[in-house]
Amino acid sequence: MIHGPDELLNDYKSQIAVTRDEKELEQVRVALFGNSGAMTNLIKEIPGLPKEERSDRGRLLNGIKQQLEGAIAARLGELRVERLADIVETEAIDITFPGPPLGQGHLHVLTQVRRQIETVLESLGYQVELGPEVETEWYNFEALNLTAGHPARENWDSFYFTPELLLRAHTSPVQIRAMQRIKEPPIYIITPGRCYRRDAPEATRLPYFSQVEGLAIDRALTVGDMKGTLLYMIQSLYGIERKVRVRPSYFPFTEPSFEFDVTCGICNGMGCKSCRHKGWLEVGGCGMVHPQVLRNGGIDPTEWNGYAWGFGIERMAMLKHDVDDIRLFYESDLRFLEQF
Ligand SMILES: [Zn+2]
Known part of the structure; x- marks a missing residue:
C-alpha cells in the first residue's frame, strides 16, 4: 500500500x-x-x-x-x-533496611603475644609491674650500672627532654622501682612496656618497641633456675619441642651475662634458610643481677641474689608468626593484622 x-x-x-x-x-x-x-x-x-x-x-x-x-x-x-x-x-533503596554488619575487631597481635607471655609467667608466680615511660637518667642508666662515660651507654642512644629526663631506652628502670617499692624479697616481677631508642626504622628495628623483662630476687638463685624459667616460658609459648641455650655475653647490669637463643621452629634446630642454617634464633639477654644494681634498688646483695632477662615483644611475635619485617606491626594495615 x-x-x-x-x-x-x-x-x-x-x-x-x-x-x-x-x-x-x-x-x-x-x-x-x-x-x-x-x-x-x-x-x-x-x-x-x-x-x-x-x-x-x-x-x-x-x-x-x-x-x-x-x-x-x-x-x-x-x-x-x-x-x-x-x-x-x-x-529504590529502602533507607530503613538494616545495613551490612560491621566487622568485629580483635586484639592486636602484639597485645596477644604480650598477654600470652604475662599469662605464662603469672602461672609461675610473677607479677606484672609497670613504670613511667619518661624516666630520669638515674633510673634509666646510673642505677643499672651504666654510669656516665660508660661505653655501653652508646648502645642505648636515647631521646632526651632535658639533660635529666628522657624516654626510657629499656624497661629495666622498672626493676629498680620495683625493688624500691617492694623492699623485702622475694621479688618475682615482669615489666612489659614501650621503650624508645634513636634508631632509624628498618626491617629489624624501630625507634619505639615493646619489651618484657623479668626479675627474680630470692635466696641462692642460680643460672640453672634462670634457664629453667626461660625454658618453661619458651616451651609454653612455642611448643614443648623447643630448646633454649644461653651464650656468654656482656651487660653492665648482670654478672655473669648471657644471650639466650631458641631452636628454630621451622627446621627444629636442624638448620634452614629461615634461621640462616644455624638452627637457633636469638631472642634476648639475661644474667644474674649485678650486686651493685641490687644495692641501687635497696636490696642487700650479701643476703639476696637474683636473675633477670629481657626481650622484645615484637621479636617474640616475629618468631611466633614468621614475620620478617618489624614495621608491619605498626602500619595498621588490616590485610596484615587480620591474619592473627
Ligand atoms: Zn631453621
Whole structure:
C-alpha cells in the first residue's frame, strides 16, 4: 500500500505514540528512515518527478520528516522518564533496611603475644609491674650500672627532654622501682612496656618497641633456675619441642651475662634458610643481677641474689608468626593484622 505524505505522517505519528519501550521506537524509526524506510523511499522518488514539482515536493517531505523526527525524540524522552519512574518504584533503596554488619575487631597481635607471655609467667608466680615511660637518667642508666662515660651507654642512644629526663631506652628502670617499692624479697616481677631508642626504622628495628623483662630476687638463685624459667616460658609459648641455650655475653647490669637463643621452629634446630642454617634464633639477654644494681634498688646483695632477662615483644611475635619485617606491626594495615 502506497501512502501519500499526509497519510504517512498521521499513520506513523500514532505508531510512535503507542510504542512501549525504546526498542519498539527504534523499530518504527528504522521503518521510516532506514535504507528502505517509507520516508526514505518517498525522498528517493523526488529526482524522478517532473522538474517543476520537485522543489514543492522536497519542501513538503522535509517538513513531514522534521515532524516525525520531533515525534520520535519526544517519545524517547517520555519512555526514559517512564523507565526511571519504574526503577524508582521497584529498585529504590529502602533507607530503613538494616545495613551490612560491621566487622568485629580483635586484639592486636602484639597485645596477644604480650598477654600470652604475662599469662605464662603469672602461672609461675610473677607479677606484672609497670613504670613511667619518661624516666630520669638515674633510673634509666646510673642505677643499672651504666654510669656516665660508660661505653655501653652508646648502645642505648636515647631521646632526651632535658639533660635529666628522657624516654626510657629499656624497661629495666622498672626493676629498680620495683625493688624500691617492694623492699623485702622475694621479688618475682615482669615489666612489659614501650621503650624508645634513636634508631632509624628498618626491617629489624624501630625507634619505639615493646619489651618484657623479668626479675627474680630470692635466696641462692642460680643460672640453672634462670634457664629453667626461660625454658618453661619458651616451651609454653612455642611448643614443648623447643630448646633454649644461653651464650656468654656482656651487660653492665648482670654478672655473669648471657644471650639466650631458641631452636628454630621451622627446621627444629636442624638448620634452614629461615634461621640462616644455624638452627637457633636469638631472642634476648639475661644474667644474674649485678650486686651493685641490687644495692641501687635497696636490696642487700650479701643476703639476696637474683636473675633477670629481657626481650622484645615484637621479636617474640616475629618468631611466633614468621614475620620478617618489624614495621608491619605498626602500619595498621588490616590485610596484615587480620591474619592473627
Ligand atoms: Zn631453621
